[in-house]
Amino acid sequence: MAASPILDLDGVSAGYGETIVLEDxxxxxxxxxxxxxxxxxxxxxxxxLATMMGHTTLHRGRIVLAGQDIAALPIHRRALAGLGYVPQEREIFPSLSLRENLEIAARPGRWTIEAVLELFPPLAARLGNMGNQLSGGEQQMLxxxxxxxxxxxVLLMDEPTEGLAPVIVDSLVAAxxxxxxxxxxxxxxxxxxxxIALDFSDRTIVMSRGRIVYDGPSATxxxxxxxxDSLIGVAA
Ligand SMILES: Nc1ncnc2c1ncn2[C@@H]1O[C@H](COP(=O)(O)OP(=O)(O)O)[C@@H](O)[C@H]1O
Ligand SMILES: [Mg+2]
Structure with missing residues (x-):
């Protein structure tokens, strides 16, 4: 890895209110x-992922993005600092059109609305549809x-394939x-x-009970x- 990481969490303990979920x-x-x-x-x-974005209670630790400590920043400032978040619940605005859902999030850069439509061609035909008129797969692409x-x-994606039909999963994973x-x-x-996880990245982290129990090559x-099985089963 590069000498100075783009995202660096250290000694992070976090949870919901007084409840600690993540340990060190x-x-x-x-x-x-x-x-x-x-x-x-x-x-x-x-x-x-929610802790990186600022949706939880941070009890201890540092969260540094591109050299800037973001641990005390509110959610929208973390997004502006460069964190992109795809939440597990998707959180598409149901009463905005697909195009409007994109427009409210757009900031200048390489990824224009045209560029994301090239990555996800099925969305191009649905630009005028409301968020709640989209299929599960379309909502995930959106x-x-x-x-x-x-x-x-840094792009954070939380279980993007969850609940999708196998054929949709295949095209999503390809994208x-x-x-x-x-x-x-x-x-x-x-x-x-x-x-899917082991194929996607050369590096995989296994979590168990709020801790990282493996961080190394996916190939291993x-x-x-x-x-x-034993790493994942530690939670049993
Ligand atoms: N909003 C919340 N308030 C309180 N506890 C939560 C909340 N979300 C998740 N938890 C608890 O935090 C723990 C970790 O949940 P989560 O991070 O969703 O696990 P995973 O994504 O690995 O399935 C669980 O015990 C869960 O019940
Ligand atoms: Mg989850």
């Missing part, structure tokens, strides 16, 4: 690097597209691979399906299913 999490991500995060339901994957038009330096090879930004992908986990 450290994660350094190089510019243009991608990392996948896997782990059972409830281990804190979404809480980790959630990613909306993060992209903000022209982030995500094109994104990753674009090298414009670093990507943190939380992904429930281990095979691909080659050793017993290790993968």
């Amino acid at each position: 999490v450290a994660l350094a991500l190089g510019a243009g690097e991608s990392v996948s995060i896997i782990g059972r339901n409830g281990v804190g994957k979404s809480t980790l 959630a990613i597209a909306r993060a992209l038009v903000g022209n982030p330096v 995500m691979h094109r994104l990753r090879s674009d090298h414009g930004f670093a990507i943190v992908l939380v992904e429930q399906h281990a095979e 986990l691909k080659a050793d299913h017993a290790l993968l």
Whole structure:
């Protein structure tokens, strides 16, 4: 990894109010690097991304983005500082059109509305549709597209394939691979399906009970299913 990481979490303990979910999490991500995060339901994957964005209570630790400590910044300032967030719930505005959902998030940069429509061609025919008239797959593409038009330096994606039909998952994952090879930004992908996660990034993090229990090559986990099972199973 590069000498100075684009995103650097150190000693992070965070949760909801007094409740601590994340315990002493450290994660350094190089510019243009991608990392996948896997782990059972409830281990804190979404809480980790939400903590980067400022949606949780930070009890301890540093969160540094491109050299700037963002731990005390409100959510919108973190977005302006370069974090793009695709939440697990997607959070498309239901009564805005697809185009309007993109326009309110757009900031100058390489990722224009035209560019995201090229990445997700099915969205082009739906620009006038309201958010609540879109299929699950279209909503997920829109959630990613909306993060992209903000022209982030780090893209955080929380289970983008969740609840989608296999054929939709395939085309979404193909688009995500094109994104990753674009090298414009670093990507943190939380992904429930281990095979998708291990294929997506050279580096994978396994979480268990609010802690990182593995941070290393995806290839090691691909080659050793017993290790993968035991790391994920630690939560049992
Ligand atoms: N908004 C919230 N308020 C209180 N507790 C929460 C909230 N969201 C998640 N939790 C709790 O935090 C823990 C981690 O949840 P989460 O980060 O969603 O896990 P994952 O994404 O790995 O499934 C769980 O025990 C969950 O019940
Ligand atoms: Mg989650």
